[in-house]
Amino acid sequence: MRPLSWAVLRQLQDGVPIVDEPFREIARKLGVSEEEVFACLESLQAEGVVRRFGARIDQRRVGITVNAMVAWRVAPDLVETVGRAMAAHPEVTHCYERGIVAGQWEYNLFTVLHQPDHRSLWRHLSALSAESGIDDFVVLVSGREFKRVPAARILPVAVPGSRSGP
């Protein structure tokens, strides 16, 4: 990745200023033109480094207050099929296979759903369970939020030209 790409990412990961011409400020800080910022962003998207550009919303503020992590116990040979099927549901925001801790935690497929209330959560969970045939699952509803920042951040160590970059 080019040094300018790192610089653009570092500027944009915390968001553009919400002003008349947001990218003008970014371009000024980087000492390049706005066109160069857009071109850089487009190639980062094409390369798959940037997944999307857009608003990050605090869903709790708009009434989507139930955040449920749901862990399913799925036979190893079914994980691929069930994982793909669950991931295809628009209500499922995350879907991962995770390692288990034998004898302590046997639930290996994790999904996250954000819903306005428990009723709609359970409606979707019933559908996911019926469709997959998986009826052994744990619902972990969130309480207090202690931290929530993007998982992928450019940490201070990843300076242009350093060996910590990809």
Add this chain to the structure above:
Amino acid sequence: MTPIVELDRTDRLLLQHLQDAFPLTRKPWWAIGEKLGIPEEEVLGRVQRLAREGVVRSIGTVVEAQRVGLNASTLVALRVPESRLLEVAGMIREHPGVSHCYERDHAFNLWFTLSMPDETSMAREIRRLLARSRLPSEEMLNLPVLRRFKVDVRYRFADREDGGGRA
């Protein structure tokens, strides 16, 4: 409990555009205004208000972790005595590799995600956090990612019939 912000129909359509189809142009508010049929100044005013109210956290890039050198990712669950929950959560949240940390309704009551450059640094940081929590190791579950099927944190704010479906 977070107070809920009341949104009108235009706010909802606007949020859908900001989230799913943000225009990468010099005048993004104008471009969105064209789509929604409202003036540029009104778009900017509404976005500023939504940001002030905490609905819009930021407008920026969502980055692929593996592509920026974070190759190991895990979910850790801790069983923390209620009296120590705030103290332990406060310690966990300070770690720069921790992105999400929530209290959850289960015997394992504190859950956090941790991303690190590789398996070696991950194992080291897990050991450190456990030591600092002063919890016995059986009070911790380390559940590393084996396969990722989906990460797409986007919401539906407007009904499809309302013209606000996903782009």
